[in-house]
Amino acid sequence: MSALPLRLGVNIDHVATVRNARGGAYPDPVRAALLAVEAGADGITAHLREDRRHIRDADMAALAQRLTVPLNFEMAATDEMVALALALKPHAACLVPEKREERTTEGGLDLVGGRDHLKPRITALRRAGIRVSLFVEPEPAVMEAAHALGAPVVELHTGSYCEAVLAGDEAAVAHELSRIVRAAGHGAGLGLEIHAGHGLTLDSVGAVAKIHEIRELNIGHALIADAIFSGLPQAVRDMRSAMDSART
Ligand code: PXP
16 A cells, blocks of 8 residues: 655744844745745744744735745634634644743643633634644644643654754653554544654654654754755855956
8 A cells, every 4th residue: 555645844933043043024924935835835834932932923914915826824822813814714724832932832732621621712713614633743642632621733843852863762652652643543543643753853753754654744844954065055056146247
């Protein structure tokens, strides 16, 4: 049996991080999103955080208006974000836990303790035709909870696996990967669509991409980081040439 295609969702948050470092409008994350699509991204993900540390409201509006591929609105499960998503009507909303003090999303949603506040928000988004995914730890019990909450999609948190790859800890890599494989199989068996992401790099993506139940990967930080290495030589050549042609 051949595997179903695996979609790539490109997360452009860190283009906005670089922009915001200078407080201006450059580089524009929407331009980066359009380039990513031209290069083969199947969708674009952007996380509008409560503190607006990278993506801003105007970025979300521009993405919703200009993208020709699905927009995945990553958001905390709050009234403010649900209202924004209902107004914007993105293709998808990925609900994540959010803490002000964290550098990035640190763990999956607490589907057991958070059940009461998640359910009405999932329902409201789904009624508006927005595909809801829950960012969760790769555990079979969590797949059951996501299914019971009525979410059609889960995104498995690959952070622990990726940390094990970075640390070169083979036993931990095997353990974390087996958690992802087991959760993906269990979730797909329940009828959930399975996505995965967080911390994936060129070194860690292959083993996750091999898991047939996984239909989409969302990747951001490593792509923007790798763009420095693959793009910096051309950027320097372009600047050199602009300087040189001004002098001649
Ligand atoms: N998926 C979710 C739910 C996330 O919160 C993030 C980080 O914003 C990603 C995927 C992408 O992670 P990374 O930027 O490490 O590739």
